[in-house]
Structure formats: structure tokens, C-alpha cells
Amino acid sequence: MVVVAFIFIAVLLAGVPVFIALAASSFIYTHFIAGLPDFVILHRMAGGIDSFPLLAVPFFILAGNLMNSAGITNRIYDFAVATAGWMRGGLAQVNIIGSVIFAGMSGTAIADAAGLGTIEIKAMKDHGYSTEFSVGVTAASSTLGPIIPPSLPFVIYGMMGNVSIGALFLGGVIPGLVMTAFMMGYVYYCARKYNMGRDQAFRWRTLGLTFVAAAPALLTPAIIIGGMTFGWFTPTEAAIAACAWAMLLGLFLYRSLTWKQFYKITMDTIETTAGVLLIVGAASLFGWVLTTTRVTEYTTEWLLSMTDSRYIILILSNILLLIVGCFLEPIASISILVPVLMPVILKVGIDPVHFGVMMTLNLMIGLLHPPLGMVLFVLSRIAKMSIERTTMAILPWLIPLLGSLIAITFIPELTLWLPRMFGFVR
Template identity: 55%
Template sequence: MTILLLFAILFGLMFLRVPIAIALGLSSLTYILISDQPVVLLLHRTIGGMDSFPLLAIPFFIFAGGLMNTGGITKRIFAFARALVGWMHGGLGHVNVGASIIFAGMSGAAVADAGGLGQIEIEAMREAGYDDDFSVGVTAASSTIGPIIPPSLPLVIFGVMASASIGELFVAGIIPGLMMALALSGMVWWMSRRRGYPRDTALDMCNVWTSFRAAFLPLMAPVIIVGGIASGAFTPTEAAVCASAYALILGLFVYRTLNLRRILAVSIETIETTAALMLIVGTASVFGWILTANQAAALFAETMLALTDNKNVILLIILVVVLIVGLFMETIAAISILVPVLMPVAAQVGIDPVHLGIIVILNLMLGLLTPPIGMVLYVLSRVSGVPFKQCVTATMPFLVPLLGVLLLLTFVPQITLFLPELLYRN
């Protein structure tokens, strides 16, 4: 009964548009007061939830992505993607997807992708005569690749909460991320043929080479990050520091597009974003501890196993639960609450934590493309000037290929686990 009250308070506060971190903290505080426990417990658990070395990767990856945006590096990435795939039908749509793959190796967040590349992509597509619906839809959908291809902020949070290897989670996201890109490119091609969108440019190998040379150093960022982690040269947290240092070197000494004022602005933005995320992680860890202390995870596992012990059916139920939660809750908070509940039942039916992490994150990314939360849609509505409702409608067709990839990854775990087993488990 107390747990029902806990959730009632949480969703009531969310309905009143109270920030998710405060809603989680207030609902947890109410439980602590009702159960006659010391209020200081809330502070101890909140601080304990944030006191994790791997979480240090978050501010550095955010800082690196911010430097890439501010330093004009995203424009070089977009130009290279344009030269590489712009010759296809609906060329700029494919460029959109390709640029998201590359930028994913730097930012690790869907909202950063949408905010950083989104404005550049939508403006270019408008100038080329593409409809706003198509431009916004493909930009929103391609931004979800960011949290799947490493480095990924949500995967860092999942790894901490599930005590799973962040390195394995990172390499596990490479193939799924590329599959998402191929599926979205297929959708772009089909829609472009139906609507008669032109090829953006002829394939010119000289232009490809020139744009590749201009973008070579930024393209090395994901290679350094992923290669360093996969080879064991450094941990994900150390990789985040290296990414920030690399972005600083490029912006200050190579391209000379950064100055003290811009670095200070990126630093302030990084501090604000990190503070908000860490507060969510801290309060969500208290909420998760309450669920665990009241055997909510065990009860959920027992209920699931009482319904069925079929692994595929349980995976389908998990997908539905995560999808519903993702519609109403911010990604980091959803991960922090769902992981303690899902891990026991996953362990009992033999679901690999790395496999679970990828499908949970991809599932939650769909929540960023759907109301009422839809953070990516809000960002794109702001940068494009397209009304939010129109952004929602425009994105719906692109959910189809993403859902297809999610189902394939869910029921064929070998796709996700191939690289982790090859690099870490042999």
C-alpha cells in the first residue's frame, strides 16, 4: 500500500509539471516520513547514488559535445556526410542520418544531437526544398542513434545502476546503432521516391576526399574513444576526459574556433546540465532503494514468472513496460527506477544485462520522440520554428523502422552480444 502511495505522489507531481528530480525527492521524502525513518536518510542515499566513479564520464562527454558544437566542428561533419551520401534519392535525408552516426561518437545524447546538428540539417533541407515535416521527422529519428552508438550517457547510467560493464555496453551499441541508421535510410529512400525529392549532389570523389580531409580530425574522436575503451587503454571515464581534451585541442590550436568566452559558455552549460542529471540520478537512487527495500523488484519478478517462464514473452512484457514508462518519464530517471525492478527477473530467465541495457535504452529513446515528454521534439520545435504538434505528426512514420530494429534486437540477442563476446568474453 505504501508503494502505491509512493507512485501516486510521484505521478501526481509529474502531472502538475513538477521537475522530475523534485518529484522523485518529494515522493521519497513522503515515504521516509510515513515509515518513521530519519529524514537525513534521504540525503545519505541521494549523495550515495551520485558517488560513483563511472558517473564522472557524464560531465566530460557533455563538455566534449558542447565544444564540438561551439567550435564549428559539426559543420565539417555535415559537409563530409553530404559529400559521401548526398548523391542518393532524398540526399539530405541520408546526410542527416549519416551525420548523426558520426556525431553520436562525440555527444552521447539524443538531445545534444538534435540541438547541435538539428538546426544545421533542417536549414539545409529547407533551402533544398524539402518539406518541414520530412526534415523534422528524419532529424528527430536520427538523433536517437546518439545514445546507442558509444559514447552514450544513458548507457553509463545503466551500467552504474545494473553493475554491468560500461565497456561491454559501449561496444554492444555499435551494431544496433548502425542497424538503426540503415533502417532510417531505407525509410528516407522510400519516402523520397514517393515525394520526388531530388539527389542533393552528384557523387564526386574529389569532393568526398576534400571534405574527408577537412573532417578527418573530428572523425578521429569516436575512433579514439571507442578504440581506447575496446583495447583496454583506458576506462570509459578516462575516455571522456580524453574526448574533452581532444575537442579543446582541435578548437583552440587546430581550427582556432574556440576562445575563452566560448569555453566559459560551454563550461557553464555543462555544469547546469550535469547538475540536473546528477540530481535526477541521486533522487532516483533513493526511489529505487525504497522499491528494493519493499521487495517491489522481487514481487515484480514473481508476478512475471507466475504469468510465464518463457524468455521471449517476458522480453515482450519488458518492452511494453519500458515503452509506457518512457512516454511519461525522463530517460535518466526511467533508467534509475526501472533497472532495480527489471534486473532480478532478467537474471532469473537468463537475459544478459548488456542485451537488456541496449534494448531498454533504445526503447526509452522512442519516448523522446513521443508526447507528452518528447524532449527531442521540443528541442527541434524550438530550433526549427515548427509547432510541437506538427513535429509529433512528422516523426510518426520514422518510428516504424526504429520499432522494427528494436524487435529484431530484442529477440535476436546475438546481434547485440557479438562484439562484447568477441572483445571481452573470449
């Protein structure tokens, strides 16, 4: 198994796509070491994606793409400006509020950064904010996308760890608000330190008009979370409902989406979904190899021989996830690490819903840093900055993000209170 791990890391560092690295290293074990028939690979990969909860993946991706292309982001941003533009460091606060709202529709950090980021960075620069500060707050706020439900990483984690996706969605609500408070507090600190002013006077009329314009879009999170909470539909059906609602808004209410755009959005969704499912399938095969070679069992025994303290395990897990998040995209990281870490956390009494939210936040922070941080690359293109400058712009924003991570890690009730209230967690 050491040889397989070495080949996986070597192939990955050579720049080969993650799913090929996973599948190739697994093939070497099954074909050359274990001597198993080649159809085992296809059987295990197909079994990995033969899951009803995974049907939610393409629909959540489609819903996010529809929201981005139907002009909904502009209405959300206008409402956020009316809500928070009067604060010190107004547009930076608006950036965070906008991400909170959009997070309830998109489910991914990259969709948040690409959709709202284009509007937010330009508006902040036009109002005299530095490009670095604009990029930093946009990067930090984009991490809210997969924490506040719906969340694509939660779907993958729930499927891989056999954890209720509804519980994960509810579990992400309060941690998302905690992150929001930390980031808004950091903006207030920067505003006081650098004497930032207010960007817009507060007007009830403006707030009312922008709320009315954005209200149909704001119903999307209520449809998704409310429907699942009250048992009206499953996460997969919630994703379909979100798509139907986004189409209704874009095609008929706002009339900002054409059938030609819809065709392009559908093709983009198919492409993204194919990439996600290839990673999940290859990671399922790789996870099966880890289980077959008893790596997961040995890892559990090794960790528990060092300590049985849940707090030490949480600290070690955070360090591991922060490092892995800088090298692997979240879907691949979740698919590989959940089979390895789940036995450990269950044995020391860590709730899998709590761990899932913590894991996702760690991996979102990894998206902001080289060598493979996708949000970093997206914002670098939007702001027309070098990767080095973009990285340095984001670094100060690790302060509120790591502060949030510490709170979420060591205060489990922040995650578990809502799922417990609705009977998802005992």
C-alpha cells in the first residue's frame, strides 16, 4: 500500500487530474498486486456513484448556474447594499451580507466568488477601496457558500459517511452565522483602523424597493431548507425544486434568462457534474482499496494508541484537513478522507454532523491558497492580479476564518443545536 500511496502522490504532483491519479494508483493495486479482474475497477467506481443522494449534485449545480445567469445576483447585491451600505466599511459589509444570501442558493464557494465577486470587486474599487482589500473580503466571504445550506460538499460527505444530509444542512446554519459575525467584526476593525467611511445613507424606501425586487430570489433558501425540515421533500427533491424556482424567476418573472442561455447553462452543468462524479467514483475505488488493505483500520488504531482525547483528535484533524485542502479540491478530499477518519471520530464520540461542518470549513479555507486553491485563481482573474498578490491579499482574512474554525470545532452545540431541535440528532 506504501507503493500505491507513493504513486498517487507522485502522479498528483505531476499535474495529472485528481480522478486519474486516484484511479491509476488503485488500478496498480487491484491489477498488479492483488491480481483481481479488471472489471472490479469499473464495478467499484460504478457502485460509488450509484447513490440516490448524489442525484442532488447536478441539480444544485444547475440551480447555482441559473441564479448566476438570470440576473438574480444583481438584485441580491442591491438589497445587500441597502441593508449594510450605511455601516463603516459599508461595501465590505455588503460583500459579506451578499455572500450570506447567495450561499442559500448556490452551495459552492466558486459560484459565490465568480457570481457575486465580479460585481463586488468592481463596486468596491469604484468607491475607493484597494484592490487587495476588495479581493480579500470577497475570498473570505465566498467560504460561506458551502457552509450555509444548500451545500454540495455536505451532499458528498453525507453520502460517503452515511450521515443525514438534512442534518448537515441544518447544522451549517449557525456556523455560517458565526463566520459572518467574525468577518463583519474584522471589517469593522479594519474600518476603524484605516478610517473607512460609509458608502450609502440608510433609507427605508430604498431598503423596501430592493427587498421587493429581491424577495422572490430570497425565497430560494426557504424553499430548500423549509421543505426538508418539514419533510415535504428529500435533499434531491429540494435541489430539483430550487432549479424549477430559478427557471421560473429567470424565464418568466425577471425575463432575464433566454432559452439560448439555458442551453449553455445546461451544458456547463453537465460538464461540471461529470467532473464531480468522476472524482467521486475514483475516490470510492481508492477508498475501497484503503479499506481492503486495512489502512483505515491501522490508521484508527494508530491514532487511538496516541490519544483517546476527542479534543486532540479534533486538533490533529484540523491540521490534516487544512494541509490537504491546499492540495486537493474539496470533493476529492472528502471522498478520500471520510472513510479514513470516520471510524476514528465515532470511536472517540465526535458527532459526524459536527465533524462534517468542521471538515467542510477546513477545506473551504484550503480553496483560498496555492497550489490548487480554485477561489484564489478565480479572483486572481477577476481582479487581474498576480497569484502572489492575490495570496497576500487573502492572508489577513485567515484571522476571522481561523477564529470561526476554532469556535465551531470546540463548541459542538453551534452545529448540533438546530439538528437536535428538529429531531435529526439525539
